[in-house]
Amino acid sequence: xxxxxxxxxxxxxxxxxxxxxxxxxxxxxxxxxxxxxxxxxxxxxxxxxxxxxxxxxxxxxxxxxxxxxxxxxxxxxxxxxxxxxxxxxxxxxxxxxxxxxxxxxxxxxxxxxxxxxxxxxxxxxxxxxxxxxxxxxxxxxxxxxxxxxxxxxxxxxxxxxxxxxxxxxxxxxxxxxxxxxxxxxxxxxxxxxxxxxxxxxxxxxxxxxxxxxxxxxxxxxxxxxxxxxxxxxxxxxxxxxxxxxxxxxxxxx
Amino acid sequence: xxxxxxxxxxxxxxxxxxxxxxxxxxxxxxxxxxxxxxxxxxxxxxxxxxxxxxxxxxxxxxxxxxxxxxxxxxxxxxxxxxxxxxxxxxxxxxxxxxxxxxxxxxxxxxxxxxxxxxxxxxxxxxxxxxxxxxxxxxxxxxxxxxxxxxxxxxxxxxxxxxxxxxxxxxxxxxxxxxxxxxxxxxxxxxxxxxxxxxxxxxxxxxxxxxxxxxxxxxxxxxxxxxxxxxxxxxxxxxxxxxxxxxxxxxxxx
Numbered sequence: 001x002x003x004x005x006x007x008x009x010x011x012x013x014x015x016x017x018x019x020x021x022x023x024x025x026x027x028x029x030x031x032x033x034x035x036x037x038x039x040x041x042x043x044x045x046x047x048x049x050x051x052x053x054x055x056x057x058x059x060x061x062x063x064x065x066x067x068x069x070x071x072x073x074x075x076x077x078x079x080x081x082x083x084x085x086x087x088x089x090x091x092x093x094x095x096x097x098x099x100x101x102x103x104x105x106x107x108x109x110x111x112x113x114x115x116x117x118x119x120x121x122x123x124x125x126x127x128x129x130x131x132x133x134x135x136x137x138x139x140x141x142x143x144x145x146x147x148x149x150x151x152x153x154x155x156x157x158x159x160x161x162x163x164x165x166x167x168x169x170x171x172x173x174x175x176x177x178x179x180x181x182x183x184x185x186x187x188x189x190x191x192x193x194x195x196x197x198x199x200x201x202x203x204x205x206x207x208x209x210x211x212x213x214x215x216x217x218x219x220x221x222x223x224x225x226x227x228x229x230x231x232x233x234x235x236x237x238x239x240x241x242x243x244x245x246x247x248x249x250x251x252x253x
Numbered sequence: 254x255x256x257x258x259x260x261x262x263x264x265x266x267x268x269x270x271x272x273x274x275x276x277x278x279x280x281x282x283x284x285x286x287x288x289x290x291x292x293x294x295x296x297x298x299x300x301x302x303x304x305x306x307x308x309x310x311x312x313x314x315x316x317x318x319x320x321x322x323x324x325x326x327x328x329x330x331x332x333x334x335x336x337x338x339x340x341x342x343x344x345x346x347x348x349x350x351x352x353x354x355x356x357x358x359x360x361x362x363x364x365x366x367x368x369x370x371x372x373x374x375x376x377x378x379x380x381x382x383x384x385x386x387x388x389x390x391x392x393x394x395x396x397x398x399x400x401x402x403x404x405x406x407x408x409x410x411x412x413x414x415x416x417x418x419x420x421x422x423x424x425x426x427x428x429x430x431x432x433x434x435x436x437x438x439x440x441x442x443x444x445x446x447x448x449x450x451x452x453x454x455x456x457x458x459x460x461x462x463x464x465x466x467x468x469x470x471x472x473x474x475x476x477x478x479x480x481x482x483x484x485x486x487x488x489x490x491x492x493x494x495x496x497x498x499x500x501x502x503x504x505x506x
Contacts, residue, residue, distance in 0.1 A: 034398045204496035227480035243457035244497035
């Protein structure tokens with residue numbers, strides 16, 4: 001999923017405009033790489049570049065740090081880009097579409113599919129992008145936080161953008177079960193277990209009510225069927241029933 | 254969007270099991286509140302509670318910190334919950350559905366719509382949840398990170414869960430339980446059944462292999478949890494175990 005250290009990177013370039021803290025640059029790099037983004041660009045980082053605090057905070061995301069490019073102004077940083085989004089936490093004084101993160105991810109994917117290099121802009125930690133910077137974007141992106149408590153940091157915003165971009169790749173159905181290829185039980189194996197369980201219960205007062213027996217049996221079967229047992233689990237259940245049924249007799253004997 | 258300091262909170266309770274760093278607890282609280290979650294529970298926090306580093310890292314998310322509850326074990330922390338998800342970064346040795354974050358959010362919303370209190374479990378920073386803890390969940394949740402670089406921290410995982418939960422607000426509540434208003438069993442009711450079953454099995458040779466016992470117990474618990482038993486079904490299961498265990502003795506007597 002990672003790209004080679006050179007050549008076009010997948011997904012949007014992440015542009016941090018005037019980032020203040022090296023820690024946040026490193027944390028942004030780490031957040032990006034978690035979801036396969038590797039193209040990080042810095043515009044006038046306050047503490048220069050390279051930055052040892054960024055390296056520490058990147059926690060091994062060196063493939064991102066190694067290819068960081070530093071630019072003197074935003075226009076240079078996005079000169080090779082076609083579709084540009086600007087993150088913002090507040091309304092702006094110009095007219096521009098505002099997208100949710102999820103909508104933004106769909107637009108990014110669509111632009112990429114059309115061969116357009118994309119990018120997402122992030123402003124300085126405290127102040128966000130200047131209006132003159134945000135206006136360069138095709139659209140604004142906003143994180144729909146709690147109106148009473150919007151307190152999301154730079155790297156977290158990068159994380160959510162990268163996450164949504166990754167999610168927009170495929171709507172492929174998720175996996176089902178873990179546990180190394182355990183084979184689901186066949187209906188025959190399940191029916192054999194039901195027969196075993198019900199045979200043992202018929203030797204107790206549990207199913208002795210003739211009228212209720214059919215519904216009791218159905219409910220027990222439904223319960224076990226809902227669990228979708230594996231073949232191994234059905235064998236375990238046989239063992240449970242056999243051992244429980246045998247136990248009292250052994251003790252009495 | 255925030256809830257009052259008392260009364261039922263919206264959305265899932267976030268349970269941090271044995272969190273190590275106060276900073277991470279505070280950052281988790283902040284991440285939660287960004288998306289309207291306020292019910293944070295701690296199981297055996299390493300450095301005790303309250304924790305000044307957590308307060309600093311929460312950056313004003315006091316509505317969350319003020320209602321934190323601390324529990325001695327996981328079972329107590331989730332006793333009042335019905336639908337339980339466990340976050341994990343690695344495969345487990347039992348059979349349980351694995352959901353993406355997005356699927357998890359839809360399931361959480363559906364459970365909430367059905368009146369079931371929900372919760373999401375997070376393990377310690379370095380090691381994640383123990384198998385014996387993860388098995389108590391209805392399903393596992395995994396963050397689909399870069400296979401070459403999965404490096405997402407505790408608060409970021411909480412952020413993504415809270416973000417997806419918030420986003421799922423509009424998604425139509427999916428299917429869930431049939432069976433005319435049958436109440437799903439609480440975790441406490443399920444744990445009582447597990448204790449009963451395992452107590453009876455401990456009186457047989459079935460669980461006598463010391464080395465295999467923990468994994469046998471986990472697999473049985475996973476099986477019954479997958480079925481999502483109702484309160485009535487748990488009572489039936491108690492009856493099944495009691496009757497089977499009693500049967501042989503009666504016959505011998």
